[in-house]
Amino acid sequence: xxxxxxxxxxxxxxxxxxxxxxxxxxxxxxxxxxxxxxxxxxxxxxxxxxxxxxxxxxxxxxxxxxxxxxxxxxxxxxxxxxxxxxxxxxxxxxxxxxxxxxxxxxxxxxxxxxxxxxxxxxxxxxxxxxxxxxxxxxxxxxxxxxxxxxxxxxxxxxxxxxxxxxxxxxxxxxxxxxxxxxxxxxxxxxxxxxxx
Amino acid sequence: xxxxxxxxxxxxxxxxxxxxxxxxxxxxxxxxxxxxxxxxxxxxxxxxxxxxxxxxxxxxxxxxxxxxxxxxxxxxxxxxxxxxxxxxxxxxxxxxxxxxxxxxxxxxxxxxxxxxxxxxxxxxxxxxxxxxxxxxxxxxxxxxxxxxxxxxxxxxxxxxxxxxxxxxxxxxxxxxxxxxxxxxxxxxxxxxxxxxxxxxxxxxxxxxxxxxxxxxxxxxxxxxxxxxxxxxxxxxxxxxxxxxxxxxxxxxxxxxxxxxxxxxxxxxxxxxxxxxxxxxxxxxxxxxxxxxxxxxxxxxxxxxxxxxxxxxxxxxxxxxxxxxxxxxxxxxxxxxxxxxxxxxxxxxxxxxxxxxxxxxxxxxxxxxxxxxxxxxx
Ligand SMILES: [Zn+2]
Numbered sequence: 145x146x147x148x149x150x151x152x153x154x155x156x157x158x159x160x161x162x163x164x165x166x167x168x169x170x171x172x173x174x175x176x177x178x179x180x181x182x183x184x185x186x187x188x189x190x191x192x193x194x195x196x197x198x199x200x201x202x203x204x205x206x207x208x209x210x211x212x213x214x215x216x217x218x219x220x221x222x223x224x225x226x227x228x229x230x231x232x233x234x235x236x237x238x239x240x241x242x243x244x245x246x247x248x249x250x251x252x253x254x255x256x257x258x259x260x261x262x263x264x265x266x267x268x269x270x271x272x273x274x275x276x277x278x279x280x281x282x283x284x285x286x287x288x289x290x291x292x293x294x295x296x297x298x299x300x301x302x303x304x305x306x307x308x309x310x311x312x313x314x315x316x317x318x319x320x321x322x323x324x325x326x327x328x329x330x331x332x333x334x335x336x337x338x339x340x
Numbered sequence: 341x342x343x344x345x346x347x348x349x350x351x352x353x354x355x356x357x358x359x360x361x362x363x364x365x366x367x368x369x370x371x372x373x374x375x376x377x378x379x380x381x382x383x384x385x386x387x388x389x390x391x392x393x394x395x396x397x398x399x400x401x402x403x404x405x406x407x408x409x410x411x412x413x414x415x416x417x418x419x420x421x422x423x424x425x426x427x428x429x430x431x432x433x434x435x436x437x438x439x440x441x442x443x444x445x446x447x448x449x450x451x452x453x454x455x456x457x458x459x460x461x462x463x464x465x466x467x468x469x470x471x472x473x474x475x476x477x478x479x480x481x482x483x484x485x486x487x488x489x490x491x492x493x494x495x496x497x498x499x500x501x502x503x504x505x506x507x508x509x510x511x512x513x514x515x516x517x518x519x520x521x522x523x524x525x526x527x528x529x530x531x532x533x534x535x536x537x538x539x540x541x542x543x544x545x546x547x548x549x550x551x552x553x554x555x556x557x558x559x560x561x562x563x564x565x566x567x568x569x570x571x572x573x574x575x576x577x578x579x580x581x582x583x584x585x586x587x588x589x590x591x592x593x594x595x596x597x598x599x600x601x602x603x604x605x606x607x608x609x610x611x612x613x614x615x616x617x618x619x620x621x622x623x624x625x626x627x628x629x630x631x632x633x634x635x636x637x638x639x640x641x642x643x644x645x646x647x648x649x650x651x652x653x654x655x656x657x658x659x660x661x662x663x664x665x666x667x668x669x670x671x672x673x674x675x676x677x678x679x680x681x682x683x684x685x686x687x688x689x690x691x692x693x694x695x696x697x698x699x700x701x702x703x704x705x706x707x708x709x710x711x712x713x714x715x716x717x
Contacts, residue, residue, distance in 0.1 A: 159410045163403070174402070175395050188399050192406050196413055273389050281690055283697070291355075292390035298357060306646065308709060309612075311700050317351035318693060324379075324386045 147211060154202050162199050169212050173219045179289045180223035182278045194222040217304045220286055227282045276326045284319035291316050346376050350383055561647045564708035566638035571715050572631035574611060580626045587614040614707040647701055654694045661687045
């Protein structure tokens with residue numbers, strides 16, 4: 145109810161209403177972007193860009209749909225655009241990329257192999273998890289983030305990614321297979337951390 | 341069921357997205373088969389590692405800097421809204437004309453597509469669209485069969501369509517701007533392309549689904565989705581769908597006979613069916629013969645952008661593969677060659693997967709997805 149009136153006011157351009165409207169969703173939106181893009185700076189830019197897009201185009205929001213889903217959809221699309229642009233750059237400088245990136249990752253793991261404290265260990269797992277997610281294709285990455293990190297339902301994911309539930313099902317399946325493979329291959333994980 | 345099949349099910353099994361029959365089969369197999377059980381546990385582990393990733397806080401001053409940007413947008417938006425007045429009045433007139441010729445109960449929901457997607461629809465063929473639209477409007481005749489019996493049924497929906505069009509029309513100044521315009525906030529007057537786009541959508545609403553084939557460009561892709569509420573049994577619904585060559589959501593896993601004979605297939609209140617686009621009116625007719633349809637609508641959505649993005653991605657990956665192969669030929673070091681081979685393998689997997697996505701999209705284009713709610717009475 146209250147959200148409805150905030151939407152109406154936002155549609156008239158009222159900034160405060162819009163800020164109130166997104167208040168409950170901005171953290172999750174930012175976290176989607178953070179996991180998609182892998183760093184805080186890019187995530188902040190992308191989230192803000194997405195919110196501005198939402199503000200500009202809120203006239204187009206249909207009342208039958210859920211506002212949060214609509215917002216997350218814009219956030220996800222904005223991140224996918226950022227990734228696509230990045231990828232274009234990457235393709236042209238491909239030769240240097242493979243070796244340096246992997247070399248770096250491997251060295252990092254070697255350095256941190258024997259960290260004793262549990263907390264540090266946990267942080268390391270999380271860091272490597274993010275690296276694993278970063279190495280997924282963008283399709284896989286977005287479903288893993290939405291499903292397994294943020295816990296959206298299949299229906300919601302279908303709406304956010306603008307595809308059918310069937311596509312979501314097969315994408316999640318493949319994405320998890322891919323993630324599993326990355327973890328299993330031990331490229332990014334030390335076997336002591338993850339008992340698999 | 342073999343292990344490959346089971347492993348395809350594991351992810352859906354974990355999320356309880358499989359029907360009872362499959363669930364039992366997977367469950368049983370996981371007890372019997374070590375290898376699949378290991379795969380299953382590994383996937384659970386991967387999922388729980390994802391779940392353990394913490395939520396991080398918004399960066400400092402996130403809200404403040406966003407606020408400043410919002411104020412900037414508001415300023416430019418206000419300036420624009422004055423100029424937009426004429427444009428709005430103009431499109432209202434266009435909308436009235438459009439409603440005048442709209443006789444079918446179908447409409448699209450392009451409004452739902454994020455702006456950027458509509459925006460970057462290829463302008464090059466919007467002119468072509470206009471030509472086609474004109475051609476079609478000239479040749480258009482109300483399909484004979486439809487005229488009498490369906491008119492009553494579509495009456496209510498027509499009101500919806502009008503409401504929708506009116507509503508949509510209010511949004512049109514934005515609906516039809518290009519992505520460049522969105523970024524630069526400069527679009528004030530309708531261009532020829534923008535006008536022709538409105539015509540095109542309006543006309544396609546009119547001619548769906550049967551005549552829409554002519555309307556569509558070879559490189560334009562429309563997805564159909566819909567909803568129906570009807571008081572027939574799931575068994576009857578399955579029969580109709582089967583008779584006209586459609587599919588059920590679960591039919592990819594089982595054939596129709598299986599579903600009907602398996603006693604533990606519990607009657608669902610909601611079923612998703614896939615109807616070949618050209619059989620839509622036949623499906624509607626048969627459903628209405630058997631039961632009382634309370635609610636029925638079909639929406640169409642332009643997914644050309646999605647489609648082309650994926651094709652482009654495949655192209656990019658193929659180029660990448662060529663580059664990697666060249667690079668491999670330049671290397672003598674076996675370590676390096678191995679690395680590149682790995683990379684090529686990855687690229688190949690990506691390509692295969694995207695091709696499957698294209699296949700999925702093709703299915704969505706050829707079949708209309710209808711969510712059918714069955715009620716008792
Ligand atoms: Zn097995």
